[in-house]
Amino acid sequence: MQLKSLENCELSISFYPKFKYDASGGGGEGILSPPNENGICPILFDINEFSIPPINWRTTKFLGIKLPPGLEITIKNQSLKGYLDIKTGDLSLDFIAKFRLSILKYIKAPDLIVETCLNSKEVLIQESKIKGTSIQKDGKTTLVGISTIKLTGNTIFDGFLSLPTTALAILKCQVKELEYYEYKWDLQD
Numbered sequence: 001m002q003l004k005s006l007e008n009c010e011l012s013i014s015f016y017p018k019f020k021y022d023a024s025g026g027g028g029e030g031i032l033s034p035p036n037e038n039g040i041c042p043i044l045f046d047i048n049e050f051s052i053p054p055i056n057w058r059t060t061k062f063l064g065i066k067l068p069p070g071l072e073i074t075i076k077n078q079s080l081k082g083y084l085d086i087k088t089g090d091l092s093l094d095f096i097a098k099f100r101l102s103i104l105k106y107i108k109a110p111d112l113i114v115e116t117c118l119n120s121k122e123v124l125i126q127e128s129k130i131k132g133t134s135i136q137k138d139g140k141t142t143l144v145g146i147s148t149i150k151l152t153g154n155t156i157f158d159g160f161l162s163l164p165t166t167a168l169a170i171l172k173c174q175v176k177e178l179e180y181y182e183y184k185w186d187l188q189d
Contacts, residue, residue: 001032001043001084005052006140006172011060013149014165020061023171026053032084039087045080052077052097070104082117084175089134091141091175092119101157110152112161116145118171125168132170139175144168 005023012018028050033042053059055073057066075097082093095118101109120132123146132144147167151158 001030002176003027003030003045004174004176006174008172010170011055011168013167014162017063018168018170019055020064021055022059023053026051027173030080035086039085041084041086043082043084043093045077047077047080050077050080055099071101072105073099073101075099084135089136089141090120091135091143092117092121093143094118095145109157110154112149112152114147114149114167116147116167116169118143118145118169120144123168125166130168130170135175141173141175143171143173145171 005026007022007024009021009023010018011021028045030043030045033044035041052075054075055067056071057069060067078096078098080093080095082091084091094116096113096115098111099114100111120134120141120143122129122131123144124130125146130144131142133140133142135141145168147169149161149163149165149167151163157163
């Protein structure tokens with residue numbers, strides 16, 4: 001199975017407005033096991049082969065303005081696994097990654113550890129429901145997830161982000177190479 005990240009994604013942390021994030025070009029291949037009696041297929045991605053575009057001036061806008069050049073957040077995937085429900089088209093992935101902010105490659109903030117379940121159903125954040133979408137006929141899906149970001153130990157950085165705090169991800173993706181499964185969910189165009 002191949003998972004590709006797409007443009008028109010959104011990220012937010014703490015009280016800051018959402019960032020618009022173009023994650024196109026990211027993704028990788030996962031091993032999709034045969035379904036169990038309930039139609040659930042476990043998925044495991046090789047983290048060394050799974051790419052996530054950095055958050056920088058090429059990929060990200062904040063309040064409609066590109067991030068300044070030299071400001072970059074790299075994302076180092078630590079774990080990505082989950083399941084696909086072939087009866088409903090729902091996708092759920094447990095995601096662990098390190099997010100590292102650098103300024104001009106000289107100033108580096110401590111890693112933010114993000115642990116979340118990215119899923120195609122919904123999450124609740126600040127009394128608002130953010131909905132994902134199950135896999136559609138063209139393979140596209142929207143995955144949503146929230147994570148509690150813990151203190152890093154750096155007083156300045158922790159204060160700047162109001163840590164501990166909550167982060168939100170809304171990721172547009174496309175799933176490919178699933179043709180050999182006979183899907184039972186009602187796909188939409």
